[in-house]
Amino acid sequence: MGQIITHACGHEQIHYLSGFASQQERRARWLETTKCRTCFVATKQTEQAEAAVRDGAAIAHLDLPLLTGSDRQVAWATTLRASRLCAFIATPATEGNGHKVCTHVTDAKWWIDHRTLTDTQLLAEAELYAVGIDKSASGDIDTGLPQAA
Template sequence: MEQQIIHACGHQQAHVLYGFDSQVARKARWLRTTKCRACFLADKKAEQIEATARDTATVAHLILPPLTGSERQVAWAETIRIKRLAALTVSPHTSIDADCNLCLRIYDAKWWIDHRDLANEDLLDQATRHLQIAAMPANGQQSAAA
């Protein structure tokens, strides 16, 4: 059953509510205390822009090398990398310069996307492992540095 609900933001929106009468009434009361979908999405977008600007200012002193990958991968991975580097710089449990320099040596956008949900310590472990694997010679022989 469709109901027109006037939300807390003042906008009216149609909602299809199902269930027993008591459930429909409870859901309608709750919807009146929330923002409409458009206002909710606008607020979320503004929060994301503010967080990105804050993170960008935090890592402004770093020289971020370009990432490799598709256009969409690079765009997404850049936001992830900035967010993660900002988190590393404010974390009390990391050596900021060494950890950031380690992460700045990873240019693969896919790697940043695949590891976006890791904790800082796990991210640094994976970055170290990735760079060690990348330094291995392709033919399986010992490198000159080893």
């Protein structure tokens, strides 16, 4: 049976609490101190939008190439790239040219796939990506196929 909880935001929501009676009471008391799901999601989205604007403004001076990929990939990767580059610029250890390697990565999928890496790992992967592009542009990549003379 559902229990109606009045959240800290003032909204009421039905919650299905399980466990022993003491566990249900403790969970109900905790839920009363939190926002309802709708308010929580709205707050989270607002915070993410503000962070995206702040990060975008911090890297606006960089001449970044457009990302390639599907619309959803590009939208997500743009946010990821902005936050990571902003963090690189703000960190004294990477104030040099470290972040410049990442500015040349244009593949949205790459940014999404590497979003959980540490700064050091991300810079190393970006350098490998740049080397891969340079090799493919000059034809130096060994594909294992016979080359025409």
